[in-house]
Amino acid sequence: MGKWLNRALRILLLAVYLVVAGKSAALAQKQEPVVDELVLLNWSDYMDPELLEEFQASTGAKVTQVYFETDEMRDDMLLGTNGAGYDLVVANGPGLTNYIRRGWLAPLTLREVPNLRHIETRWLEAFPEARGHAVPLFWGTTGIAYRKDLVSAPVTSWRQLFQPEEALRGKIVMIKSSADTIGMALKCLGYSANSTDPAQLAEVERLLKGQKPFVQTYSYVSLTEESSLVSGTTWMAMMYSGDALMLKDIDEQIAYVVPEEGGNLWVDYLGVMASSSKKELAARFINFLHEPKNMARLAQYVHYAPPNRAAQSLLPKEFLDDPVVYPPQETIGKSEFYQQLPPRTVKERNRIFSEILR
Structure with missing residues (x-):
């Protein structure tokens, strides 16, 4: 009789456990639905x-x-x-x-x-x-963000980024993008951002090599309060328009411009x-x-x-x-969309940018 009661009790406890476990699983499923x-x-x-x-x-x-x-x-x-x-x-x-x-x-x-x-x-x-x-x-546009309180004069030209004054040595951030860096260097020199001319690209290579000692990094500035533009370790950066406005919300000393030559x-x-x-x-x-x-x-x-x-x-x-x-129509009129380029031009641009990144 005792063994029978013990067995019955174990069966009863197991049944209770299964019911409780089932309810718990159902509750968990309800609380964390599969999405x-x-x-x-x-x-x-x-x-x-x-x-x-x-x-x-x-x-x-x-x-x-x-x-x-x-x-x-x-x-x-x-x-x-x-x-x-x-x-x-x-x-x-x-x-x-x-x-x-x-x-x-x-x-x-x-x-x-x-x-x-x-x-x-x-x-x-x-x-x-x-x-x-x-x-x-x-x-949007691609242009220049800069610290009004740190640079010597308002930025109006791409030359102020690509042929900077001595005070900007180590204070510039460039987008790590061959399309943007080479495209805007072409605008700086008065050419189309979509140029396929080897002689013009050779000019760009010389321009970028001359700029390199002034470049702190080829990347992209962060859009937080810890941004190097906010802290002042960066004075000038190639940026996209809305991102510059995000940083301006944090620090009013940050300005953005599409240079007079036009941008992207x-x-x-x-x-x-x-x-x-x-x-x-x-x-x-x-x-x-x-x-x-x-x-x-x-x-x-x-x-x-x-x-x-x-x-x-x-x-x-x-x-x-x-x-x-x-941006005003005058700025839009001087700016360009990037276009698909011939493979040989893409290869040459990639070579130039790889050389600059070394």
């Missing part, structure tokens, strides 16, 4: 985390970001996987054109992204190859990778960002101009009147 995930290849500080949280709350899908520092770095990351491993990518016009030719981007139409109807035609047509494959996200005018696009198994969800995310109220919020977060007409109508006057965000 979809989108992987976005993006610039750092180029997405409002609060918007990502709202997208997750409304869809149950988490957006995980993987960052790159330059266009070349993004290209290398995608080449390493043949375009796989990501659901979404942010890319400029020339990069996007290359990705489309490689078959890395899925088609995107008004049916998948209804908010395409808000995009201004000028940005849809800036790089015609992108139409039907990616959606314009923001546009760029458009960033957001596309869905052909290898993604979540294309519908990825397109839904793009459409979510282009909801006018969301795009207006994101524009103010990143300090860049949205190509979304409806979002512009929701932006404050001081944002719309900021000449860094919306």
